[in-house]
Every structure is written in C-alpha cells, then in structure tokens.
Amino acid sequence: MNVPSVSQRIINTDVPHIEIVLNRYAHLDPPPANLAQGVSRWNPPPSVFRAASDGSLSETRTHKYNAVLGLADLRDALHSKLEQDCGLDMTGQEIMVCAGANQAFVNAALALLDPGDKVVLPRPYYFSHLCSLQLAGACVEYCDFNKATLLPDMAQLRQLLRQPEVKMVVITTPGNPSGAVYSRAMIEEIAQLCREHGTWLVIDEAYCDFVHDGAQHYSPCANALGFDSIIHIYSFSKSYGLAGWRVGYMVYPQRISEHIQKVQDTVPTHAAVASQRLALAASSGGSSSSSSSAWVKQQVAALHTCREAMWSQVSPYGTVRTNGAFYFFVPLPGGPASEDAAIELLAMQCGVLVTPGSAFGAPGHIRVSYGSLPEPECLEAIARLGRGLRSLAQRAENGPEG
Amino acid sequence: MNVPSVSQRIINTDVPHIEIVLNRYAHLDPPPANLAQGVSRWNPPPSVFRAASDGSLSETRTHKYNAVLGLADLRDALHSKLEQDCGLDMTGQEIMVCAGANQAFVNAALALLDPGDKVVLPRPYYFSHLCSLQLAGACVEYCDFNKATLLPDMAQLRQLLRQPEVKMVVITTPGNPSGAVYSRAMIEEIAQLCREHGTWLVIDEAYCDFVHDGAQHYSPCANALGFDSIIHIYSFSKSYGLAGWRVGYMVYPQRISEHIQKVQDTVPTHAAVASQRLALAASSGGSSSSSSSAWVKQQVAALHTCREAMWSQVSPYGTVRTNGAFYFFVPLPGGPASEDAAIELLAMQCGVLVTPGSAFGAPGHIRVSYGSLPEPECLEAIARLGRGLRSLAQRAENGPEG
Missing domain, CATH: 3.90.1150.10 (Aspartate Aminotransferase, domain 1)
Known part of the structure; x- marks a missing residue:
C-alpha cells in the first residue's frame, strides 16, 4: 500500500x-x-440585536439557498453606502457579499491568478493574503517597507512593477499589522503604476473605519482614476463586531463578474443568509446608514x-x-x-x-x-x-x- | 493602459x-x-427554532472568532454520532466543521492536489466537485457510467486507476444527480483499488440520510479497511434543511490535519458560529442524537x-x-x-x-x-x-x- x-x-x-x-x-x-x-x-450594534430577535432569522428564506452574489437588499444598501458615504462612483462596479473578507480575497486570487503569476505584496503583509496567494500558486514578490512609516518602499515598488509578468499588487489600508494609513498620494501613485503596467490592484479595506488622530482613509475611486482593475475588499467583522458571523464583501469591475461568481458558487455558495441579514441590520444602523457610521465612529x-x-x-x-x-x-x-x-x-x-x-x-x-x-x-x-x-x-x- | x-x-x-x-x-x-x-x-427541526430563539445567537461567543476546526461541542456531538449511529471507527480521524460541504471539498482539493494531478471523477458528477478540481488545477479523468445503474463502469475505473499519477478518486453516494446508491461491495472495491494505488478517496455523503425502498447507505470505515486515505464529506443543508446557514463537515485522517487547517484558516476562518450552534441543535434533535435521526428519517x-x-x-x-x-x-x-x-x-x-x-x-x-x-x-x-x-x-x- x-x-x-x-x-x-x-x-x-x-x-x-x-x-x-x-x-x-x-x-x-x-x-x-x-x-x-x-x-x-x-x-454588534443594537440594530443587530433587534434583527436577531425579531423572528427574521427563523423565516424560511433564512434556511434556503439564496443568490450567489448575496442578498439583493444588502447589496443595494452597500451600493448606496459606497456611493453616498464613501464617494465611490459605482458605475460598472459590482458588489459581492462573501463569507468574510478572507474568502473575498480567495475569490480574487483564484479568479485572477494562474500558477507562477507574480504578485507584489508589501511587507509587513497580512498573513491570510500570503496564504491565499500561495494556495493560488502565485509567485510572491515582497516589497520592503520604509522603517519610518511602515509603508512600502516606493522606489522598490516601482522597480518590482517594471517586471512585465506582475499580475497583481496587494495593499492593506489601514494596514494590518502596521496600522499605517496609506496617503491619498501614495495610493494614487500605486494605482497609476498598476494602470500603466496592466496590473490588478487589490485593496483590503477591512479596517477602513479605524482611523485615529485626524487621519483619513482614502479609497481610490476606480472610475475617477480611469482604471477598471481595482478590487476593494471590506469586512463586517471589525467595524460591526460581527467576526463570528463570517461576512464581508468585495467590489470589482463588472467585466469579471461571471469569473468571480464561479469561485463564489464553488466555495461557500453564498455567505450564510442569517449573517447577511445581520450585516444589513448593522449597516443600516437604526434609521439611516449615517447613524450606523456614527455608531462605528463612536x-x-x-x-x-x-x-x-x-x-x-x-x-x-x-x-x-x-x-x-x-x-x-x-x-x-x-x-x-x-x-x-x-x-x-x-x-x-x-x-x-x-x-x-x-x-x-x-x-x-x-x-x-x-x-x-x-x-x-x-x-x-x-x-x-x-x-x-x-x-x-x-x-x-x-x-x-x- | x-x-x-x-x-x-x-x-x-x-x-x-x-x-x-x-x-x-x-x-x-x-x-x-x-x-x-x-x-x-x-x-430545520424544532430544536433549531428553540436554539434560534433562546438568546444564544445573541451571546458574545456567537459574534467573536472561534476555532478553525469548529466548535468543540459540535465536533464532539458529530464524533459520537459517527461512532455510534454510523459505526465508524474514528481512531486517528479528525472532524472539521466547514461553511458547507462544498467548502469542505475545496479544502480537500487545495490541500491534496497540485496543478496537473489526475483525479478520477465518475459521470454523472456533482458539478461543484468539478469546479473545485478545476480551481485546484487538477486534470480530471472522467469515468463513464453503467446505463442500467448510473453507477461507475468498474472496468473503466480499474483501467483509469492503473495510471500511476492518479492522486484522487471522487464519488458521491447517494449520487447527485443520479440518486444512485453505491453498494457496499462496489465502495469496498473502489476503496481497495485506491488503497492499492496509493490514491485519495473522497466520498461526498451529503445525501447519506436520503435512501428509499429499503436501500442502505454504506459509509466505508477507513480503519476497518486498513486505509487511512479516505475523506468523508457531510452536509447539514439537506438532512436538516439548513442550506442557507452554510454548514457541513469533513472527516479525514489526522495525519493531514495541519494541512487541511491551513486552507480552512485562509478561506472561511471557520463556519459562522451561529450556523454551527444551529447545526449542534439540529444534530442533537431534542434529547438525543437518535431522536434527531428519527426526525430526519420521517x-x-x-x-x-x-x-x-x-x-x-x-x-x-x-x-x-x-x-x-x-x-x-x-x-x-x-x-x-x-x-x-x-x-x-x-x-x-x-x-x-x-x-x-x-x-x-x-x-x-x-x-x-x-x-x-x-x-x-x-x-x-x-x-x-x-x-x-x-x-x-x-x-x-x-x-x-x-
């Protein structure tokens, strides 16, 4: 044997x-x-406790399969939030609800990378990004960090991107583990480099609500940059205290929709419907999405x-x-x-x-x-x-x- | 650009x-x-509705991250069920709770297969198995079916397994889409072939509770077969009506535990804690696991x-x-x-x-x-x-x- x-x-x-x-x-x-x-x-915020106890988690729709992309009302709410609160131009962009931000990143890795494709990952990196890239068989090229900022050494990043076969750049802002918030200028420069080199830019924004001392989180608007190859990844785990429910989402150009859906349908089918319902309750706060943002800010x-x-x-x-x-x-x-x-x-x-x-x-x-x-x-x-x-x-x- | x-x-x-x-x-x-x-x-059964309304889904432990392998009490309950109800000798076997049976299969595909590895998949196959194998970069070798039974053409299966580079055989019993229940003799022959050829055998048993007209589902006991390379995949979606909650589990030899955990930690981290709690309530039925089995049989x-x-x-x-x-x-x-x-x-x-x-x-x-x-x-x-x-x-x- x-x-x-x-x-x-x-x-x-x-x-x-x-x-x-x-x-x-x-x-x-x-x-x-x-x-x-x-x-x-x-x-989670009070709105979640209300949603968890109003009987909706016992309804038939919670027990049955639902859409691969996620619940329509949650996707609508997230669409409005990204347009209104975050100022993203969502034209040509699609939202997919996932079983956490990690699973969203896995979708991107499997849908966009073939074995041997080079991916630039600045250190210190979030370890699950590395694992996903390894599972996809990618060849990871690390970029060192500036010791004074914990942000990427931009000279090295430019150098790495000159290699024709780089397929993706991954950044996390605010950073995990660094806590470093990328400046608008730096993100725009990275986006511009990716645009020039025909490279995917994946931005993990799981900590987008976590900024201190007057810092601003900047989320580059793909359409404003004339660049339809940015993937944003968001989480409900941190801002809304929903880690155990495994729910997050990704935003990507519609042109790759059928591809991303293939991975999603194969891996989780969809995020748990109950988790999505609570995510909806969390993001709609009480009466409006701004009250929810206010709760998180607090x-x-x-x-x-x-x-x-x-x-x-x-x-x-x-x-x-x-x-x-x-x-x-x-x-x-x-x-x-x-x-x-x-x-x-x-x-x-x-x-x-x-x-x-x-x-x-x-x-x-x-x-x-x-x-x-x-x-x-x-x-x-x-x-x-x-x-x-x-x-x-x-x-x-x-x-x-x- | x-x-x-x-x-x-x-x-x-x-x-x-x-x-x-x-x-x-x-x-x-x-x-x-x-x-x-x-x-x-x-x-889902009444026990699930009780669990969903007793306040436990609002407890802090439901909101926080939990163990990659799954909740300890759910894993214990499943361990007992498999030993007592299904007669599996669980010595050396480990249980991992997953975000559905599909995600469990993805774990097996990514942990066990490299790009180009051959996998034997009898037709008619369950489509998500094929997608997972494709995402893992495997080379799928189809085995035709006997038109009178919808079960694999065993002569062809034997032939396919003679190729030294076959790494895995995947079967689904009861079959999806065929509804065909593999006989004990056929499963034992396939397991014996896999044992001889040093091949993983993955058995998807999502429909294990769905047998009619006196048919018996047979789950091969790895230990009884002297074969520690069987992976069983189970679902809560079908038996317990929990499809929307995305929860299933896999049983595999402990020797691959660290490997399977790497995929699990990277993809869903763990199944949603609330889903696991309801799965526990479902499988414990009311007072005992046998009352739960009785409910499903009914x-x-x-x-x-x-x-x-x-x-x-x-x-x-x-x-x-x-x-x-x-x-x-x-x-x-x-x-x-x-x-x-x-x-x-x-x-x-x-x-x-x-x-x-x-x-x-x-x-x-x-x-x-x-x-x-x-x-x-x-x-x-x-x-x-x-x-x-x-x-x-x-x-x-x-x-x-x-």
Whole structure:
C-alpha cells in the first residue's frame, strides 16, 4: 500500500499563525490576555440585536439557498453606502457579499491568478493574503517597507512593477499589522503604476473605519482614476463586531463578474443568509446608514484610552506611531533572533498573547492589538506588556547571558 | 493602459449551473416551479427554532472568532454520532466543521492536489466537485457510467486507476444527480483499488440520510479497511434543511490535519458560529442524537408520495429507478442535441425548472428533484413536467419538423 501525500501547494502555504499562538498557550491558567487577535472588543450594534430577535432569522428564506452574489437588499444598501458615504462612483462596479473578507480575497486570487503569476505584496503583509496567494500558486514578490512609516518602499515598488509578468499588487489600508494609513498620494501613485503596467490592484479595506488622530482613509475611486482593475475588499467583522458571523464583501469591475461568481458558487455558495441579514441590520444602523457610521465612529473613538496607554508602553522601542486599525507593530529590543523567546516570555511571565512579526514577513517585531479587550482588561494587559518589553530590553542590553 | 486579464484557471472552470437556470427564468410570472435545485422542502427541526430563539445567537461567543476546526461541542456531538449511529471507527480521524460541504471539498482539493494531478471523477458528477478540481488545477479523468445503474463502469475505473499519477478518486453516494446508491461491495472495491494505488478517496455523503425502498447507505470505515486515505464529506443543508446557514463537515485522517487547517484558516476562518450552534441543535434533535435521526428519517419517508408521482412521469423514458437523494436523472427523448430546447420548453411552456444533464457531464438528460417543493406544489409541478416530457417525446418521434 502507498499512502498518498498532500500537495506541494499546501506544504508551501504558511501556517495559521493566530490559531497557533492561541493553541500554544490555551492551557495557561489564568488564560493570558489576548492582544494577538484582530477582533474588536464590541458586540454588534443594537440594530443587530433587534434583527436577531425579531423572528427574521427563523423565516424560511433564512434556511434556503439564496443568490450567489448575496442578498439583493444588502447589496443595494452597500451600493448606496459606497456611493453616498464613501464617494465611490459605482458605475460598472459590482458588489459581492462573501463569507468574510478572507474568502473575498480567495475569490480574487483564484479568479485572477494562474500558477507562477507574480504578485507584489508589501511587507509587513497580512498573513491570510500570503496564504491565499500561495494556495493560488502565485509567485510572491515582497516589497520592503520604509522603517519610518511602515509603508512600502516606493522606489522598490516601482522597480518590482517594471517586471512585465506582475499580475497583481496587494495593499492593506489601514494596514494590518502596521496600522499605517496609506496617503491619498501614495495610493494614487500605486494605482497609476498598476494602470500603466496592466496590473490588478487589490485593496483590503477591512479596517477602513479605524482611523485615529485626524487621519483619513482614502479609497481610490476606480472610475475617477480611469482604471477598471481595482478590487476593494471590506469586512463586517471589525467595524460591526460581527467576526463570528463570517461576512464581508468585495467590489470589482463588472467585466469579471461571471469569473468571480464561479469561485463564489464553488466555495461557500453564498455567505450564510442569517449573517447577511445581520450585516444589513448593522449597516443600516437604526434609521439611516449615517447613524450606523456614527455608531462605528463612536466605538473607534472610544479606543483612545487604550491606544494611548499602549503607545506609552511601546513607544520607547522605536515603534512607529501609525494612525489606523488597532495595532502597533513593535520592533523587538533583541531583534529578529529574539522573537520566539519574546512571545514566550510575554505569554508565560506576563500573561499576554501577541503575534510574532514573522507571521507578517517582518521578524523581530510583534503586533499588539489595543482593540480586542474591554478597557479595564486591556489597560491591565498593556501594563503587563510594558513590563515584558522592559524586561526584554534589559536582556538585550545585557546580552544573552544577562 | 493594459487591462489585466483573469486567470486561465477560472476560464477553464465550469459555470454555476443552478444560478444560471434560476436567473434565466427569474422574469417569468408566475415564477416556474423549482425542480432544479438540490434543496430540501422542510425547514430545520424544532430544536433549531428553540436554539434560534433562546438568546444564544445573541451571546458574545456567537459574534467573536472561534476555532478553525469548529466548535468543540459540535465536533464532539458529530464524533459520537459517527461512532455510534454510523459505526465508524474514528481512531486517528479528525472532524472539521466547514461553511458547507462544498467548502469542505475545496479544502480537500487545495490541500491534496497540485496543478496537473489526475483525479478520477465518475459521470454523472456533482458539478461543484468539478469546479473545485478545476480551481485546484487538477486534470480530471472522467469515468463513464453503467446505463442500467448510473453507477461507475468498474472496468473503466480499474483501467483509469492503473495510471500511476492518479492522486484522487471522487464519488458521491447517494449520487447527485443520479440518486444512485453505491453498494457496499462496489465502495469496498473502489476503496481497495485506491488503497492499492496509493490514491485519495473522497466520498461526498451529503445525501447519506436520503435512501428509499429499503436501500442502505454504506459509509466505508477507513480503519476497518486498513486505509487511512479516505475523506468523508457531510452536509447539514439537506438532512436538516439548513442550506442557507452554510454548514457541513469533513472527516479525514489526522495525519493531514495541519494541512487541511491551513486552507480552512485562509478561506472561511471557520463556519459562522451561529450556523454551527444551529447545526449542534439540529444534530442533537431534542434529547438525543437518535431522536434527531428519527426526525430526519420521517421527513425523508414523507417524500414517498412525490417520489412515486415523479417516477410515474419519468419512468416511460428509460429512467433508472435509483434509491437515493431526491433526484431522478431522466434521459431526454430527443438525446443530447435536444437538451437546451427541452429546458426551455419545460420552463416556458410547463413552468418547471430542471437542471441540464450537461451540468453533470451527461448531456441528453435532465435532473429533476422531488424533494424541493411542498407536496401539493410538487405534485402539480410533476404533472406539468409529465406533460412537457410527453411533448418532447412526441417531437422526438416526429423528427425536428414535427
């Protein structure tokens, strides 16, 4: 008997980093504070609770298959929101509701990339993007980051795009894990480069509502740029606290509609109808979409205390004060070689879980989230994180024997 | 400006057949009766409605991320069910809850197949299997079917498996679209062939609860066969009427756990937590898993009237009386060339939607479902289907000008 093997594709695919961190320290008692996962501390808005309890989740339509593209009323609501609130010109653009933003990205990867196609992925990247690209068999070309901004080194990006066979560029703004918000000028330059080189531009905007200190999120309007090869990816998980419901959406040029639908029909068929109904309730807030935006803005603004507390602990180590998402990407005092030991010390001695920078292609850092825990718990965890970082800094100063 | 193209992979992927049939005739008024889609006529069992209204869908744990493998209590319940009700020896086997059986199959395809790997897929196949294999870049080798049984031509299957590079065999029992239930002897022979040739065997058992006229569904126990390369795929959509919730599961040897988890983490992260909670409520029925099985058996048995009514209309055309799922796979009187016209006539003149055989790799047939509509509506649609088939038979007899 021969035992059949798994694919080289999956061997070449990165591991599920968050699951590994969570599982490795799941036995600890008390459980460590989770600063590792990209999850919002809030539950969904009141409109969702009303929708969940008004009986509509028990209706027949919730149990049956529905449209591959998503519920018509949710797609209409998202269309209006993108046109009115975000100022996108949606002419020629289509919306597809997906089982989360990751699954939307998988749709793009499988529909647009063939094995061996080159994709430019700036570090530090969101790890699920890398995994999707690997599953699609793409050849990933990394672009380094500017250490002062955590944004791409534009000279290198221009260089990489000169290769004729680059098929796609992927950016995340606000950044995960960096928290860096791409400037309008930089996004427009990247879009222009993609336009010139005939390259897809995929922009993951899962954290589009998460901007601080007056920063602005810029979503490039494909039509205004005269460029019909931009794919936007959005999530309900973060803004509306709906992570467990697995619902997000993508916006793409209608010309690829039949192609994207093939992947969607094959993989999830559609996002769970109940999840879509709650997403509709979330995005319509109470009476209008602006009240929903106001609710999200309020939640994000209330992260201020934890953000500042976190900043005061991480700023001594050369951390960039980025203005998006709910992360800081902290250089480890001991450099890349200290990463494993740092994660271990923070979990075992300080009771905090953080994500290793190597998960994002930037070893020697940790990603810490100030958005995942209720304020008192978060402040306590941040204090412990601070002690851990000081201890790591002392060790680094004293050398390995210190 | 160059406009970037889509992938050859997606161009080579089959279209979403059901969505196309539904959309093509969506404008008709009154709407045609849907005998095309593989959906059960019932809503979920009472235990699901209790779970949906007891407040647990509003709890924080429903909104947050959960384990990639699925909820621990659901996995435990499924483990017991498979061991106790189905008699599987689960030693060394692992369960993963997925966002539907299709997404489970995608996990297997991406984790086990590299581009160019050969996969044996007996016709008539379930179309989503083909699409997943195409997305994975596999090279599909079709096996013809025995016209008297709609089961694989075993001589050809043996022949195909002699090719050293075959990596996987995919079967569906009870069959979709055939309704054919594989015999224990045939499954054991296929499993034995896979074992000898070092080939993965994927068995889609989405319709495992749908057997009629005393037929038995046989699920080969990997351990009893001394063969740790079987993957079972199950769905909650059909048995429990939970199609809209997108939840199913897969069973696979633990040795590939880390690989399967990589795909799962990248694509849906996990099935929606609420969907998993309802799946748990469904499978635990009321007090015990056997009461849940009894509920499903009752629903399936109640299909009898529609099944017999359908049979009386489709039997004159050489249809095989299969004993599984809720389909008959009907040879069209006019043969393969008549397929498009037949679908059109049935929709436009008779008000019934059916699925073309070409969607399943067997042109010149239609798949009709007697499980999707409430009984009175179904019986009426079946009568109209009967008239349509008689009209098609007359046309075929009279020739194209008749």
